[in-house]
Amino acid sequence: MSEEKLSGAELVVRSLEYMNISTIFGLPGGAILPAYDPLYDSPIRHILARHEQGSGHMAEGYAQATGELGVVIATSGPGATNLITPLTNALMDSTPLLAITGQVASEAIGNDAFQEAYTVGLTMAATKHNYLITSAEEIPQVLLEAKHIATTGRPGPVLVDIPKDILNQKVEWIEPKLIEMPGYKPTLEPNPKMINQAAELIKQSKKPILYVGGGIIHSKANQELFELATKFKIPVVTTLMGRGAFPDGNELCFEMPGMHGNYTATTSIQKSDLLIAIGVRFDDRVTANPKFFAQNAKVIHADIDPAEIGKIREPEVPIVGDAKSVITGLIEKLADTDLNTSDWLDELNQMKKEYPLSYNQEEKGPLKVPFVLEELQKLADDDAIVVSGVGQHQMWISQHWNFTSPNTWLNSGGLGTMGYSLPAAIGAKAAYPDRQILALDGDGCFQMTCQELITASTENIPIKIVVFNNGNHGMVRQWQKIFYKNRFSASELTHHTPDYVALAESMGATGLRMIEKSDVKKVFEKMLEIDDKPVLVECIVDPEDMVFPMVPAGGSNDVVILNEDDLKKL
Amino acid sequence: MSERILSVLVEDKPGVLARVASTISRRGFNINSLAVGPTNIEGRSKMTIVTELESVEQVKKQLNKLINVIKIVELDPDNTIESEVLLLKVSINKDTQTSVIEKASLSGAKSVDVGQDYAVFEMTGSSKDLDKLENLLKPFGIIEMIRGGRIAIQTKL
Numbered sequence: 001m002s003e004e005k006l007s008g009a010e011l012v013v014r015s016l017e018y019m020n021i022s023t024i025f026g027l028p029g030g031a032i033l034p035a036y037d038p039l040y041d042s043p044i045r046h047i048l049a050r051h052e053q054g055s056g057h058m059a060e061g062y063a064q065a066t067g068e069l070g071v072v073i074a075t076s077g078p079g080a081t082n083l084i085t086p087l088t089n090a091l092m093d094s095t096p097l098l099a100i101t102g103q104v105a106s107e108a109i110g111n112d113a114f115q116e117a118y119t120v121g122l123t124m125a126a127t128k129h130n131y132l133i134t135s136a137e138e139i140p141q142v143l144l145e146a147k148h149i150a151t152t153g154r155p156g157p158v159l160v161d162i163p164k165d166i167l168n169q170k171v172e173w174i175e176p177k178l179i180e181m182p183g184y185k186p187t188l189e190p191n192p193k194m195i196n197q198a199a200e201l202i203k204q205s206k207k208p209i210l211y212v213g214g215g216i217i218h219s220k221a222n223q224e225l226f227e228l229a230t231k232f233k234i235p236v237v238t239t240l241m242g243r244g245a246f247p248d249g250n251e252l253c254f255e256m257p258g259m260h261g262n263y264t265a266t267t268s269i270q271k272s273d274l275l276i277a278i279g280v281r282f283d284d285r286v287t288a289n290p291k292f293f294a295q296n297a298k299v300i301h302a303d304i305d306p307a308e309i310g311k312i313r314e315p316e317v318p319i320v321g322d323a324k325s326v327i328t329g330l331i332e333k334l335a336d337t338d339l340n341t342s343d344w345l346d347e348l349n350q351m352k353k354e355y356p357l358s359y360n361q362e363e364k365g366p367l368k369v370p371f372v373l374e375e376l377q378k379l380a381d382d383d384a385i386v387v388s389g390v391g392q393h394q395m396w397i398s399q400h401w402n403f404t405s406p407n408t409w410l411n412s413g414g415l416g417t418m419g420y421s422l423p424a425a426i427g428a429k430a431a432y433p434d435r436q437i438l439a440l441d442g443d444g445c446f447q448m449t450c451q452e453l454i455t456a457s458t459e460n461i462p463i464k465i466v467v468f469n470n471g472n473h474g475m476v477r478q479w480q481k482i483f484y485k486n487r488f489s490a491s492e493l494t495h496h497t498p499d500y501v502a503l504a505e506s507m508g509a510t511g512l513r514m515i516e517k518s519d520v521k522k523v524f525e526k527m528l529e530i531d532d533k534p535v536l537v538e539c540i541v542d543p544e545d546m547v548f549p550m551v552p553a554g555g556s557n558d559v560v561i562l563n564e565d566d567l568k569k570l
Numbered sequence: 571m572s573e574r575i576l577s578v579l580v581e582d583k584p585g586v587l588a589r590v591a592s593t594i595s596r597r598g599f600n601i602n603s604l605a606v607g608p609t610n611i612e613g614r615s616k617m618t619i620v621t622e623l624e625s626v627e628q629v630k631k632q633l634n635k636l637i638n639v640i641k642i643v644e645l646d647p648d649n650t651i652e653s654e655v656l657l658l659k660v661s662i663n664k665d666t667q668t669s670v671i672e673k674a675s676l677s678g679a680k681s682v683d684v685g686q687d688y689a690v691f692e693m694t695g696s697s698k699d700l701d702k703l704e705n706l707l708k709p710f711g712i713i714e715m716i717r718g719g720r721i722a723i724q725t726k727l
Contacts, residue, residue, distance in 0.1 A: 120585060124592050129637040132584070149637060183581060183640045307631035 005170040008136035008162065009034035012100060013042050014173060015143040021071050023430050025049055025058040029075025030115055032102030034167035047430055047459050050451040052079050054423040056086025056099070057449070061427025063095050064410045065385055067220065069151050070427065073100045077115030080122070080161070085417055087126040090157040092414025093241060094218060096150040097157035098143070099123075103132070105165040119161045128156030136169035144176040153186030154305040155218055186304060190321030190329055198276070198300045198317045199333035205274035205298075207344045208234050211257070211286075214241030214413070215279015215303060217406040219323035222246065225278075228327050232334055233341045235348055237265040239280055241413040244403035254348060257557075258286040260395040260547050263355035266557050268348055269294050276330075277301045279323045282312035283414070284553070292556035302326040355549075355562065357399050363517060366542035369396045369468050375520045376438070376466070377401055379528055384436035385410065385428050389421040389445030392474035395547045397440055419448030425463045426456050436464065436528070443469040443493055443500075450503070456534040457508030464527055465509075465536040470543040471495035478546045482567060495540060504536035513538045573602065574626045575645040575652070575722050578617040581638040582608070589636050590617060599629050603654075603697075605719030614640070618721045649725045655718040656693045656700045661711035663687060670710050677703045688713060 006014065012035045016024065023045045028036045039046055049055035052074045063070030074083055080101040090097040104113040120132045129149050131142050139162070146158040202208055216225050222245050229236050229252050236246045237257045246253050257265035269275065275297045280286070282301075287293040290312050301308075301315035302323065309318045319326055361371035373396060386401055388394040388411040403409050410428060412420040425439035446467045456463055476491040504511030510530055514523040514537060527535045550561045552570065561567060580586050587606055594601055603620040623629060630642045658679070662670050670689060671681055679693035693703055697720055704715065 121588065124585075124589060125596050128635075181637060184637045305635070307628070307635055310627060311631075 006173055007034065007038075008133075008139055008167040008169045008171070010038045011136060011139040011171070011173060012143070012162070012167070013038040013044070015140045015176070016044055016071065017042060018140065018176070019069075019144065019147055021069070023047065023062065024071040024073055025055040025062070025427065026073035027052050027055055027075070027079065029079050029102065031076035031104055031164045032073060032079065032100075032167075033075075034164060035073065035100070035102065035162075045430070047426070047455065047461075049423065049455050051449065052082030053085050053419070054449050054452040054455065056083045056097075057089070057417075057420050057423035058427035058430070058452075059097055059099075060086055060090050060095050060420075061387060061410055061424030062431045063090075063097060063427075064093075064424070065407055065428035066431045067218070067407060069096045069098055069147055071098045071100070075102045075115065076104055076119065077117045079115075080119040081117050083159075084123060084126050085415075087123055087157045087159065089412050089415040089417045089420065091126055091128065093412065094155045094214060095157065096155035098146055098150055099127075099157060099159040100143075101159060101161050102167070103161045103163040106134070106163045107165070109163065119159070123159050126157070127159050130159040131161065133160065133162045133166055136166050136171045137174065139166075140174060140176040144178060145181070148178055149184060153184075187306070187320045188304070188322040188325060190302065190319045190326045192329070194317055194319045195326070195329040195333055198302075198319060199330060201274055201298055201300060201317060202232070202276065202330070202334060202339070203337050205339070206341075207272045208274040208276055208339070208341065209268050209272040209297075210234050210236040210246075211239070211269060211275050211277045211280055212236060212242050212245055213239035213278075213280035215323045216242055216245035217279075219279065219304070220406070221279075221322075221324035221327055222406045224324055224327040224331065228331050231331065232337065232339045233345065234276070234339065235268060235341070235345060237261075237268060239283070239286055240398055240411065242279065243398055243409045244406045247404040248402040249404065252345075254352065256398050258283075259288065259551050259553070260399065260549065261286075262357050262399065263549050263560050263562060264348055264352045266549070266551065266560055267351060269297070270557050271347070272297045275299045277315070278326060279303060281308045287312065288551045288553070288555050288557045292558060361517065367514065367517065367520070367539060368545055369393055369541050370400045371517070372466075372468070372514075372520055372539055372541070373397060373400045373440070376524055379521070379524050380438060381436045383408065384438055385432070387411070387421050387425040387428060387437065387439045389441040390416045390418045391442050391445065392470075392478065392545070392547050393440060393442045393468045418442075418445040421445055422449050422456075422463075422465060423452045425465070426452060426459075426461050429456075429461045429463045439463055439465040441465060441467050442474060443467055443471065444473040447493070447498075453504065453507040453509055453534060453536065461534065462531055463534050465534065467500055467536060467538050468541050469495060469500065469538050470541045470545070472543050474543070474545075475547070477543065481546065482552075482570070500536060500538035504534075509534035509536050511536050511538070513540070515540045572622070573647070574621055574623065575647065575650060575720075576619040576621070576626060576630065577643045577645055577722065577724075578619060578633060578639060579609070579641040580615050580617060581640060582613050582615045583638050586615070586638045587617075589638060590633060593632050593636060594619075594629070597628065597632050599623060603720045605721050607721070618719070620720050643724075645722050645724055650722050651725055652696055652720055652722040653694055654697050654700055654720045656703070656715065657690065658693070658704065658707065658715045659688055659690045659713040660707045661687060661713060662689050666710055670707065673706050674703065677706060679703055
């Protein structure tokens with residue numbers, strides 16, 4: 001019996017249903033219009049963003065919160081070019097993303113047609129892989145392949161560009177099947193020899209550190225990591241992308257190292273004799289100048305992406321494999337080794353006591369972000385998901401929020417994309433309607449994508465937004481203070497415009513404001529009470545506040561600037 | 571610095587050359603030569619990339635991340651046959667004609683077109699031999715020269 005013929009557009013929607021995609025984010029337009037027609041009848045929930053960049057970050061937030069594929073759909077030309085930032089962001093942070101874009105009709109390609117852009121060319125360096133569909137029959141197969149590439153190995157974004165005439169072409173549905181791709185075979189199982197060598201180094205080590213990142217979260221290896229660390233008493237530092245991979249508050253957790261990491265985490269690496277680096281990429285925000293990074297340490301580097309190994313630091317033991325398998329292998333090999341790290345842990349704990357993170361919230365003084373964060377965490381649910389923008393507030397959240405489980409901290413780590421927070425929070429809330437989703441943003445970041453607040457209201461996605469309003473691009477201002485003699489060139493935004501409360505109300509959300517210490521608790525209580533629509537809290541904070549500790553870019557992690565007085569060291 | 575030769579087997583798909591070239595330029599790798607053409611296997615092309623980078627490991631790893639790249643082999647220079655094709659158009663006149671053609675043919679080049687005031691030579695050989703021919707004919711005035719990029723194959727199985 002021959003099946004009835006379907007249009008390319010129907011194949012797109014049917015393929016998404018076939019792959020169990022329940023929610024997609026997007027914005028229609030000419031070339032993609034055929035695909036929006038069958039979507040009208042589909043059980044798939046489509047969330048209509050106000051800008052394609054927003055839709056891309058929503059899909060990222062969805063993917064980062066769930067660990068599953070996020071899907072975004074856009075039209076040709078400007079629709080596709082507006083996706084380049086979220087695609088690059090997803091590439092940097094290894095987020096599994098599928099972008100489907102419309103393209104002008106096949107015969108018009110290359111003619112500078114209306115809303116034509118060379119999407120495949122433009123996104124070549126912004127994706128893990130991309131496709132231009134040349135006939136409708138390919139659609140189910142390519143979409144399945146795209147999902148496979150996006151979600152396996154080192155996850156990342158994949159884009160599928162489909163010309164409009166092909167969306168209208170009628171063909172039969174052919175059930176897609178994953179066939180072997182000769183050039184794509186991620187290594188999941190580590191080489192046992194390398195695991196042996198790693199275990200030997202660990203046994204000889206007196207000052208080991210587990211330096212772990214986003215790879216643990218992608219691999220869902222947090223329980224294995226917990227076992228490895230606690231069984232052998234190995235201290236752990238978690239990178240910005242790895243916050244939550246190991247629970248803060250555990251006696252072995254020393255939290256984030258690097259440019260704005262805490263003193264003990266950064267220094268522990270400098271004093272360590274063995275870095276057990278898993279699912280990390282020796283990012284410059286962690287290493288500062290790599291020449292001076294962990295000079296006393298041997299390095300075991302495990303990553304699923306072979307290109308990360310030796311890129312910045314040549315390890316003594318390279319391991320290619322999935323974090324979960326690597327850690328399981330290490331636990332087995334170490335068996336009942338007694339590492340005796342107690343002197344090392346004493347040293348670190350002493351350091352932690354001597355150099356704690358600190359802030360000074362005066363009773364009548366302006367609000368300080370760390371204080372506000374700690375007050376919020378006291379009231380928020382344990383499984384709340386925190387979604388950050390980029391800059392000072394992001395660093396303060398990473399420093400002061402207690403992350404106890406993976407996928408509860410979403411941020412733009414690698415690319416540092418301001419404007420990420422609000423749309424990504426919408427994506428996370430679409431995935432988990434029953435959980436508290438807290439978009440904690442700066443005023444500069446918020447102004448970049450704030451129109452998505454309308455999306456949150458109209459799509460009934462009641463997220464909570466806190467805008468830390470210091471009237472400035474805070475991190476830019478901080479650098480201008482330190483490195484540019486207080487010449488505040490183009491970093492001032494003003495506290496008063498826009499009126500955030502009025503802005504929120506005009507966009508269908510509730511707007512609240514906190515100015516003084518005595519406001520904090522009651523305003524947050526009110527914010528958390530409201531669950532039928534988005535709430536925005538404007539939190540007016542001190543523009544003079546700076547994030548410390550700090551290791552200036554390109555410096556050595558041996559010289560940690562602890563506070564304003566310490567700046568004299570520079 | 572010594573040269574390193576990579577033999578890259580790729581899927582013969584649209585855009586694969588652009589992907590490889592884009593990866594190379596994106597990562598700031600310098601290359602001396604890149605040649606691409608079909609192989610004996612259907613649907614597979616081979617690229618020969620010559621670079622002077624001290625460490626080709628990063629190049630190999632980054633290229634290997636491309637979905638359409640199947641296999642990368644670094645060729646051992648001691649067991650590699652290398653070849654390149656060249657077309658060269660040189661000025662001649664009555665006085666120089668004989669000497670130019672003689673010099674070229676002694677170098678192993680074949681004259682493929684001789685006019686009143688020009689001659690075109692074709693030559694296949696190692697890039698060093700092609701360099702020699704170029705230097706030899708330079709004094710007569712090279713009008714145009716084009717080289718096809720170096721290709722290489724391992725001599726052992």
